[in-house]
Amino acid sequence: MVDRPDTTIARTDGQLWARGDEAAFAELYDRHAEAVWNHAYRLTASWATAEDLTSSTFLTAWRRRHEVTLVRDSALPWLFQVAGNLAHGEFRRRTRFRRLLRRVPVDDAVHDHADHVADSLDGDRRLRAVLRAVAMLPVSEREAVELVLIGELPVAEAAAVLGLAESSVRSRISRARSKLRLTVEETR
Amino acid sequence: MNDTGLPLPPRRALPPDVRERMRRRVLAEAPARRRGPVVVAAAAAVVLLAGGGVVYLTRGGESDPEVVTPARPDPTKVATTYGKPADSDVAKCDGMASTLSVTMPGRRILLGDGRFCEITYTRVSVSKAGVEPTPFGDGGAAVLWKSPTGVVVGRAPQGTEAMTVASNPASISDVPKIAELLPGGLFVLRTVYPADVLSFRSGDTTTTARLVEADVPAPEPAASKDVWPSGMNDPTHPDNLVARCFDLWLTDGPPFPRGAPASFDGPTGWQPSVLVGKADAAGVLVVYRDSDTAYCGLRDGVLTDFHWPTARGRSGLPFTLGFVSDAPESGLTVLAGAVNPKAVTRLEFTGPGGAHAEAELGVGAFAVNLPGVFGLPDITVKAVGRGGDVLYEGPLG
Numbered sequence: 081m082v083d084r085p086d087t088t089i090a091r092t093d094g095q096l097w098a099r100g101d102e103a104a105f106a107e108l109y110d111r112h113a114e115a116v117w118n119h120a121y122r123l124t125a126s127w128a129t130a131e132d133l134t135s136s137t138f139l140t141a142w143r144r145r146h147e148v149t150l151v152r153d154s155a156l157p158w159l160f161q162v163a164g165n166l167a168h169g170e171f172r173r174r175t176r177f178r179r180l181l182r183r184v185p186v187d188d189a190v191h192d193h194a195d196h197v198a199d200s201l202d203g204d205r206r207l208r209a210v211l212r213a214v215a216m217l218p219v220s221e222r223e224a225v226e227l228v229l230i231g232e233l234p235v236a237e238a239a240a241v242l243g244l245a246e247s248s249v250r251s252r253i254s255r256a257r258s259k260l261r262l263t264v265e266e267t268r
Numbered sequence: 269m270n271d272t273g274l275p276l277p278p279r280r281a282l283p284p285d286v287r288e289r290m291r292r293r294v295l296a297e298a299p300a301r302r303r304g305p306v307v308v309a310a311a312a313a314v315v316l317l318a319g320g321g322v323v324y325l326t327r328g329g330e331s332d333p334e335v336v337t338p339a340r341p342d343p344t345k346v347a348t349t350y351g352k353p354a355d356s357d358v359a360k361c362d363g364m365a366s367t368l369s370v371t372m373p374g375r376r377i378l379l380g381d382g383r384f385c386e387i388t389y390t391r392v393s394v395s396k397a398g399v400e401p402t403p404f405g406d407g408g409a410a411v412l413w414k415s416p417t418g419v420v421v422g423r424a425p426q427g428t429e430a431m432t433v434a435s436n437p438a439s440i441s442d443v444p445k446i447a448e449l450l451p452g453g454l455f456v457l458r459t460v461y462p463a464d465v466l467s468f469r470s471g472d473t474t475t476t477a478r479l480v481e482a483d484v485p486a487p488e489p490a491a492s493k494d495v496w497p498s499g500m501n502d503p504t505h506p507d508n509l510v511a512r513c514f515d516l517w518l519t520d521g522p523p524f525p526r527g528a529p530a531s532f533d534g535p536t537g538w539q540p541s542v543l544v545g546k547a548d549a550a551g552v553l554v555v556y557r558d559s560d561t562a563y564c565g566l567r568d569g570v571l572t573d574f575h576w577p578t579a580r581g582r583s584g585l586p587f588t589l590g591f592v593s594d595a596p597e598s599g600l601t602v603l604a605g606a607v608n609p610k611a612v613t614r615l616e617f618t619g620p621g622g623a624h625a626e627a628e629l630g631v632g633a634f635a636v637n638l639p640g641v642f643g644l645p646d647i648t649v650k651a652v653g654r655g656g657d658v659l660y661e662g663p664l665g
Contacts (some may be wrong), residue, residue: 109291117286117290134290210275
């Protein structure tokens with residue numbers, strides 16, 4: 081049990097991040113686990129992999145908490161970026177991830193927890209098609225797409241965490257949209 | 269299709285057990301990392317923002333699971349035994365053909381020809397047929413299955429005579445580790461590390477292979493069924509809740525075993541005392557045996573974690589506070605502990621702003637869900653004894 085004194089005061093992500101102790105980190109986890117888990121699924125099209133990726137993302141956050149200052153006082157953009165890096169770095173270098181992108185899963189670990197409706201497989205198929213198309217984008221466009229289109233972060237927050245002007249992010253998104261349009265049409 | 273123009277799936281609510289599983293993994297490992305070996309340094313670029321703030325940007329390619337420096341074998345490795353499976357276990361595993369049973373803390377795993385079965389205190393899980401091995405290292409070793417409780421079943425390189433797993437002993441002194449080479453070149457492994465370095469010795473040659481947990485397939489879908497020691501099939505039966513609670517503890521490590529009573533010899537004989545928050549975002553089931561108590565945390569009505577009592581609050585109270593929820597997102601402060609019902613007949617808790625709740629009293633224990641998230645010093649408690657006399661009224665912490 082974590083001793084968490086003075087919990088009556090609502091803290092911002094930035095305050096918790098700056099504190100950097102276990103209790104503060106646990107609170108950050110509680111705040112953002114669901115969002116990161118969903119984002120991880122959208123990056124991998126596998127709930128099982130999303131669970132691993134989410135755990136790895138928070139472990140990375142813990143490890144680097146003293147290296148990083150949060151942008152706009154929210155941890156979420158940075159966590160999304162870490163998840164993206166993990167998905168495209170260590171995870172993607174493994175053949176398993178490539179296999180995941182190719183195959184349509186017939187089962188997944190989350191099935192115990194969610195109603196498995198018939199169209200979910202079709203949804204997975206369409207998501208995989210989008211991910212394959214996103215993976216083909218230049219890195220600069222892919223990063224912007226993952227944060228803004230897949231993660232649905234405000235452009236301003238994505239720009240801040242990417243260290244770019246908002247206009248640069250918008251133009252990257254625009255270019256990427258054009259390239260992705262064909263894929264999106266085909267998956268309908 | 270959503271506002272982004274991409275056919276993205278709608279977001280889902282994070283199931284409480286998934287949240288807790290990840291939480292345990294993250295929070296159990298995070299302190300270990302703090303004391304552990306230096307991790308691969310992340311490249312960080314300092315960028316001055318327009319608003320004057322400074323952000324350290326990390327760039328792609330540094331998504332590095334921890335590099336574990338090979339070190340001496342871990343002294344916390346726990347005993348693992350193996351042998352011919354019992355007929356009763358084979359029956360539990362739907363008659364799965366198996367010649368080897370591995371017994372580890374909290375579970376047994378039966379190994380068959382490409383099939384695996386895990387038996388815990390309350391659950392039996394049989395793997396799907398035809399699960400694809402996942403090679404690691406230089407490809408000579410492979411992961412064959414990961415059980416629902418996190419035990420990796422693997423295949424060592426051909427000719428392996430001994431296996432060791434290297435990690436930093438100082439950082440996991442309270443985390444039992446499972447690592448055993450089995451007949452037939454198989455092995456079982458369970459650690460709380462994100463990466464381990466396995467050394468396989470064959471004659472005078474030793475090869476090492478790095479196994480990154482994130483690359484190990486999450487528990488493959490397995491046909492799981494509840495097997496209740498009580499013999500009653502209702503999973504909400506109090507006896508089954510107690511059994512499932514202990515199952516969590518037995519199979520989860522336990523990461524933090526301190527606080528277990530010296531007399532503890534297993535889950536037999538423990539009884540439910542009091543339950544609060546079954547329909548809330550957070551709650552607790554207090555279980556007891558003789559004068560000992562233990563605490564099963566609930567999230568959204570699902571048993572998710574187990575705790576031995578941890579002394580909390582100020583001394584001199586007419587009860588012992590043994591459990592305080594650490595789930596701020598629930599909007600509740602869950603308190604529980606041991607109390608002598610012959611001496612205390614009512615416990616009332618009040619938080620800042622008038623939040624008030626009376627504790628449920630059970631056999632030798634109490635529990636209460638106080639609306640709001642408060643620190644112990646901000647909570648006042650009133651303990652009333654027989655005859656209505658106030659035994660204590662004042663701050664909790």
